[in-house]
Amino acid sequence: MRTALLAVVFISAVSACQPAPEPASEPAAVTNTPKTWTFEQGKLFPAARGLSRAEDGVVLSDGRIVVVDQKYGLTVINKDESIRPFGKFAEAGYVHAPPVSAGPNGVTLESDGANLLVADVFTGAIYRVNIASEATQKIYSHPFGVNTAVSDSSGAIWFTQSTENAAGPDSETRLLSVPMTQFVADGALFRIAPAAAGTALPPAQRVLGELAFANSIVIDEKRGELYLSETMADQVTGYKISVADGTLSGRRIVGSVLSPDNIEIDEAGLLWAALPVHNEIVTINPETGEIRSVFRAQTPANDTMSAEWKRRSAAREPVVDLFIPDLWAPMPGLVTGVVITPGGGPVYVSGLADALLKLEP
Numbered sequence: 001m002r003t004a005l006l007a008v009v010f011i012s013a014v015s016a017c018q019p020a021p022e023p024a025s026e027p028a029a030v031t032n033t034p035k036t037w038t039f040e041q042g043k044l045f046p047a048a049r050g051l052s053r054a055e056d057g058v059v060l061s062d063g064r065i066v067v068v069d070q071k072y073g074l075t076v077i078n079k080d081e082s083i084r085p086f087g088k089f090a091e092a093g094y095v096h097a098p099p100v101s102a103g104p105n106g107v108t109l110e111s112d113g114a115n116l117l118v119a120d121v122f123t124g125a126i127y128r129v130n131i132a133s134e135a136t137q138k139i140y141s142h143p144f145g146v147n148t149a150v151s152d153s154s155g156a157i158w159f160t161q162s163t164e165n166a167a168g169p170d171s172e173t174r175l176l177s178v179p180m181t182q183f184v185a186d187g188a189l190f191r192i193a194p195a196a197a198g199t200a201l202p203p204a205q206r207v208l209g210e211l212a213f214a215n216s217i218v219i220d221e222k223r224g225e226l227y228l229s230e231t232m233a234d235q236v237t238g239y240k241i242s243v244a245d246g247t248l249s250g251r252r253i254v255g256s257v258l259s260p261d262n263i264e265i266d267e268a269g270l271l272w273a274a275l276p277v278h279n280e281i282v283t284i285n286p287e288t289g290e291i292r293s294v295f296r297a298q299t300p301a302n303d304t305m306s307a308e309w310k311r312r313s314a315a316r317e318p319v320v321d322l323f324i325p326d327l328w329a330p331m332p333g334l335v336t337g338v339v340i341t342p343g344g345g346p347v348y349v350s351g352l353a354d355a356l357l358k359l360e361p
Contacts, residue, residue: 034270034283037347037359039297039330045348045358046081049332054350056106056148056262057339058116060131065339066116067350068104070096073136074118074129077356087118087129092136094127099169106148106216106262111155119146119159121175123167126159140192140201145175148216148262152243155194159204160214160228162187179213179232181318187214189228191246207248216262216337218271219243220286227271227286229260234313236260236273238286255284255291258306262337262350272338274349277306279328281338281349295349295359297335301326331357 052075057067060076066086069075073089096102103122110117110128118127124142126149129135142159144166149159164186165174178184189208195201208214212233219226219241226241226248236255239248259277266272271284272294279302281295305327312319328334333353340347349357 034266034292034294035361036293037295039295039357042295042349042357042359044332044355046077046083046355048081049354050083051075051077051354051356053103053352054333054354054356055104055352056337057348057350057356058107058109059339059341059345061113063341063345065348065356066107067339067356068107068118070102070104073102073104073127074107074116087116087127087134087136089127089136092127092138094125094136094138100167101172103145103172105146108148108150110151111153112151117149117151117157119149121145121147121162122165122171126157140204142190142204145171147214150217150219152219152241153221154243156243156246157192157201158207158217158219158226159190159192160187160211160217161190162213162215162231176320180320183212183232183316185210185212185232187211187230189214189217193246205246207246215260218263218265220265220269223269223286225286227254227263227265229263229273231259231261232313234258234260236263236271236284254286255282255289257282257284257291258310261335264338264340266340267342272340274335274337274351276335276351277309277322277327278302279331279335281335281347295347297328297331299329301329 053070054067065077072085073094074086075083076086077083101122105121106119108117116129124146125138126140128137128139144161144164147160147162151157163179165171188206190204191207192204193202213231215229215231226239229236235253238252238254240250261274261276264272279297283292332355333351335351337350347359
């Protein structure tokens with residue numbers, strides 16, 4: 001939600017899909033049981049802070065962490081906790097000049113391992129950043145904000161539109177106002193087919209519509225499934241995916257959880273979901289549906305406010321005014337994501353804040 005700027009929040013019926021999933025190799029059963037943490041067991045990272053709306057991030061192969069950054073597009077956190085802008089976003093036309101704000105929101109590693117995709121939830125831009133050279137290119141511009149973009153092994157790009165917020169001074173307000181006051185489900189999932197060498201990307205095609213704040217996407221090609229979080233529907237859904245032709249089928253609810261934002265998948269095949277309203281990270285076993293809490297910064301104020309969120313949501317009453325610091329304290333900002341280090345390394349809780357929370361294994 002996978003968007004204060006006090007009122008900026010996470011940001012993070014389905015249309016019919018063609019029934020032709022491609023065969024997938026049988027994945028190994030999920031057997032790992034992640035450690036659990038409390039807020040007191042974590043530490044701010046970097047300790048000196050300095051990030052800007054660090055909604056989402058990825059761990060690079062050399063151990064550095066790249067997070068989205070509203071000022072610069074991306075920021076890299078080095079092992080010594082020093083930070084600097086990452087990527088040549090200004091050369092790609094990136095501008096953050098309030099009241100017209102940019103909103104880098106989701107960052108994912110492309111299937112080639114050489115590039116990152118960055119989605120802008122306020123402007124609708126999708127950027128590709130080469131990790132080695134940091135060359136940055138705006139590769140697509142959507143009419144509405146783009147929450148998260150991912151690529152599959154065919155080179156196709158899938159992305160979510162949380163709501164119909166057009167770029168401009170009202171984009172940020174529109175992102176929140178309709179889904180969270182009127183409960184309109186105008187989110188969607190799109191696919192951009194692979195482009196022929198040397199040609200521009202073709203227009204995006206809508207694959208799913210009428211989604212209740214479509215947020216984060218994970219594609220698990222080993223399992224042959226695509227997972228999607230619908231924040232305002234309180235669910236993570238799964239679909240059989242045909243990477244060859246981009247069709248989805250067999251919709252199912254993988255996990256019913258409160259306000260899921262960004263989701264990730266670990267090496268054992270477990271889904272990790274950030275739950276902003278609960279100040280929580282949970283894992284979801286996509287095979288059994290088992291849900292486990294692995295991190296929660298629980299306070300009496302959060303308990304009260306999350307219960308009020310549930311009440312209002314059921315009654316279709318506006319919830320935007322609940323996004324105040326009491327909801328996410330003692331976290332540095334609203335919890336929106338989780339960054340998993342491959343090989344069992346540290347886990348980082350990300351959010352609309354100036355620092356991550358580092359959880360040691």
